[in-house]
Amino acid sequence: SHANEPPLSLDAAVDLFFAAQPQESSRLFDAIVLAQPQLEPSLWQRGLALYYADRFADGQRQFELHRTVNPNDIENPAWHFACVARAKSLQAAQQAMLPVGRDLRVPLTEVLAFYKNSLDEQAVLAAADRGTQAAQRNQRCYAHLYLGLYYEATGAIDRAREHMLLAATKYSMTHFMGQVAQMHVKLRGWDEPLKKDALK
Structure with a gap:
């Protein structure tokens, strides 16, 4: 691989996120998903990066996917709500709230x-x-x-x-x-x- 290309690592994507660089972080997450599509449902961290990158429809989809592998995570509906509210409206977000198990x-x-x-x-x-x-x-x-x-x-x-x-x-x-x-x-x-x- 080329030395100046960022490694396709989750740690690198998370580091960019915490460095307050959500656009760069979400692009690296996109590349990870492209290379390893089977990882996508588990990548709730990608959903956070997408929210902060103002990619609300993509974030909404990520949290909907995450529910398929982690149906009891109560934080997932909150971030999903935030994405829908930013993309559409408070009413739309409340109507689209993801069901969740016990947490x-x-x-x-x-x-x-x-x-x-x-x-x-x-x-x-x-x-x-x-x-x-x-x-x-x-x-x-x-x-x-x-x-x-x-x-x-x-x-x-x-x-x-x-x-x-x-x-x-x-x-x-x-x-x-x-x-x-x-x-x-x-x-x-x-x-x-x-x-x-x-x-x-």
Whole structure:
């Protein structure tokens, strides 16, 4: 292979994603899928890259495919919802919500109910505040990430920024989705006030 061609590796695609380069990341994921089509249904990370690359119809399809191999992943319908809401409308996204099996991670059941408009934001945050302090931090990270995603997808940008910054800072986590929140605020430029504060 040519030395200057990027390797067709998942790690490289994920690294580009976390470097806030979703266009480049999604192109590398596309190349991986082209070379190994059997991998496509399992590549939920590609769906995230497609959302941030503003390729919402492609993202929607990726999350629909992912459901065929991981029907109980409750995060999958949330990202699918975000893609449909951005491509079409809130109403279309709620009508197209993917069915999902049981996923016991708190507060993801509540997050999904919020997306369906059957629970309010306070109920999501109350669920996140159950359990040990260590559990609460992680649960708050997820709660604020998915509230932020919902508000961004439905055009309430100030509320999106407020929640995503909480997921990225006060309740930051080092796991994959915690890093997604941190990448999100960087990509959107929402971390600028934080940088100014750090310089003071």
